[in-house]
Amino acid sequence: MGSERGRKIVVVGAGPAGIAAACAAAEAGCAVVLMDDNPTAGGQIWRGGGGREAAQWTARLEASGARCWYGACVVSAAGGTVVAERDGEPMRIEYHELILATGARELFLPFPGWTLPGITGLGGLQALARGGVPVRGKRVVLCGSGPLLLAVAAHLREHGARVEAMAEQADFGRLVRFAARLVRWPGKLAQGLGLQWALRSVPFLTGAWPVAAEGRGELESVLLRTVQGTRRIACDWLGCAFGLIPNAELAAFLGCRIEAGVVAVDEWQRTSVAHVFCAGEPTGIGGLERSLTEGQIAGWAAAGQETKARALFGRRADLHRFSAELAEAFELRQELKELASADTIVCRCEDVRRRELAGYGGWRGAKLQTRCGMGPCQGRICGPACSFLFGWDTLSGRVRPPVFPASMGTVAAAGERQRREARV
Amino acid sequence: MPETFEVVVNGDVVRVEPGTSAAAAILMAGHGACRKSVGGEPRAPLCGMGVCFECRAEVDGVRHVRTCQALCRAGMRIITDGI
Numbered sequence: 001m002g003s004e005r006g007r008k009i010v011v012v013g014a015g016p017a018g019i020a021a022a023c024a025a026a027e028a029g030c031a032v033v034l035m036d037d038n039p040t041a042g043g044q045i046w047r048g049g050g051g052r053e054a055a056q057w058t059a060r061l062e063a064s065g066a067r068c069w070y071g072a073c074v075v076s077a078a079g080g081t082v083v084a085e086r087d088g089e090p091m092r093i094e095y096h097e098l099i100l101a102t103g104a105r106e107l108f109l110p111f112p113g114w115t116l117p118g119i120t121g122l123g124g125l126q127a128l129a130r131g132g133v134p135v136r137g138k139r140v141v142l143c144g145s146g147p148l149l150l151a152v153a154a155h156l157r158e159h160g161a162r163v164e165a166m167a168e169q170a171d172f173g174r175l176v177r178f179a180a181r182l183v184r185w186p187g188k189l190a191q192g193l194g195l196q197w198a199l200r201s202v203p204f205l206t207g208a209w210p211v212a213a214e215g216r217g218e219l220e221s222v223l224l225r226t227v228q229g230t231r232r233i234a235c236d237w238l239g240c241a242f243g244l245i246p247n248a249e250l251a252a253f254l255g256c257r258i259e260a261g262v263v264a265v266d267e268w269q270r271t272s273v274a275h276v277f278c279a280g281e282p283t284g285i286g287g288l289e290r291s292l293t294e295g296q297i298a299g300w301a302a303a304g305q306e307t308k309a310r311a312l313f314g315r316r317a318d319l320h321r322f323s324a325e326l327a328e329a330f331e332l333r334q335e336l337k338e339l340a341s342a343d344t345i346v347c348r349c350e351d352v353r354r355r356e357l358a359g360y361g362g363w364r365g366a367k368l369q370t371r372c373g374m375g376p377c378q379g380r381i382c383g384p385a386c387s388f389l390f391g392w393d394t395l396s397g398r399v400r401p402p403v404f405p406a407s408m409g410t411v412a413a414a415g416e417r418q419r420r421e422a423r424v
Numbered sequence: 425m426p427e428t429f430e431v432v433v434n435g436d437v438v439r440v441e442p443g444t445s446a447a448a449a450i451l452m453a454g455h456g457a458c459r460k461s462v463g464g465e466p467r468a469p470l471c472g473m474g475v476c477f478e479c480r481a482e483v484d485g486v487r488h489v490r491t492c493q494a495l496c497r498a499g500m501r502i503i504t505d506g507i
Contacts, residue, residue, distance in 0.1 A: 037474055039495050044473050048443065071493075088486070105475050117456045117468030124472035131445030131472070131492060134452060217466055218456045348470070348478060351463040376477040376488070381470070405477075405488075 015043020
């Protein structure tokens with residue numbers, strides 16, 4: 001790799017992985033640009049603050065000399081140039097090394113009534129509350145799967161919400177086995193126990209999931225399938241998501257090899273494409289510490305600091321084992337594939353119902369014939385849902401520019417770049 | 425107490441704190457939805473992090489803005505889409 005001062009490094013995504021990568025690369029003397037679609041740094045986990053660890057990393061980022069561009073949405077990248085859009089204007093940044101730290105989003109599975117206003121993601125509801133959506137005194141039901149359930153419940157209660165119930169789709173037995181294995185990660189065990197204690201007065205249902213949401217024009221109640229039968233709970237907000245999935249679209253667009261839905265990387269966090277690194281959730285869902293560790297490895301490696309990168313390999317291996325435990329404990333149950341009825345909307349952008357998707361052998365055919373996945377979210381919500389429901393591959397080799405909706409001016413700017421490269 | 429300021433949602437004045445998203449302002453103004461879907465249903469924020477586009481509305485004359493990602497500024501004018 002070789003060290004080189006002044007090497008230009010662009011980091012896409014200013015969550016923990018991107019911040020860590022930018023800090024490492026800038027401290028090694030590289031010219032670093034960190035860009036993010038969000039209005040501030042921190043990603044989703046540190047949105048609107050995030051406590052002492054977030055403050056330490058933000059301070060380190062400010063001292064590192066990395067230039068930070070927020071509100072900048074990457075729409076294309078090729079041959080050493082990233083094209084982004086900020087305030088409707090195209091911008092181009094050249095790089096020698098590109099680090100993708102694009103994070104994850106929530107997996108939404110369609111069920112009858114899930115399009116009603118008042119139904120959000122789990123992290124989604126937390127993010128909205130951090131943006132000022134009032135939750136004080138509101139009745140909230142949280143369901144889905146994964147550690148986020150407890151974290152979001154605790155956060156919303158701190159802000160005055162009345163959390164009526166939490167429903168985890170995984171069975172009680174799996175959670176007990178998961179908890180037993182957490183002794184290897186005392187910090188995470190303590191965190192989990194702390195949340196359990198804080199939420200001791202809230203009903204925590206296991207082997208439970210939403211089968212329908214009801215309301216006239218907006219959410220009024222949710223029907224939960226529980227071990228004891230079906231239960232109706234009146235609520236103002238329903239936060240529901242079935243775990244996290246990598247934001248791998250930009251990596252797929254660049255031609256990086258994707259394996260089982262995650263971006264494949266080597267020990268230096270290098271993807272299959274030269275000069276493109278990837279760190280954090282896109283390489284596998286693992287949480288904050290994994291993201292910080294992989295981010296630093298990618299940053300040091302991109303800057304040519306192999307020794308510093310290698311020093312973190314052991315820690316990363318340990319955190320990868322934790323990821324595997326997470327995936328096993330919160331594996332989605334097959335019954336969830338039957339949640340959407342024939343009449344349930346699967347694609348919310350184009351209002352495509354499940355029955356319209358029956359009979360298609362794959363994502364491409366369904367898109368062309370039904371417009372599923374052809375709306376502004378570009379299939380980011382319904383794609384993973386179709387992947388779970390029908391087993392379709394919605395990512396590999398199918399991502400085209402612009403990677404994110406952009407103005408015609410920006411699309412033209414991105415296209416111009418590609419044409420020039422094609423001539424060379 | 426941080427200094428609050430006013431934004432306008434569909435003609436209604438809402439007082440917000442710095443750091444408030446345009447999506448939050450829409451909900452605080454009592455509008456339960458941001459847009460009407462292709463099939464005519466009301467839709468409101470889903471992902472809360474700029475991915476799903478369910479929260480899109482007109483902000484200061486620019487259409488299809490993701491209101492969950494847009495922070496309120498004093499005097500900002502927000503118009504929901506078809507609601």
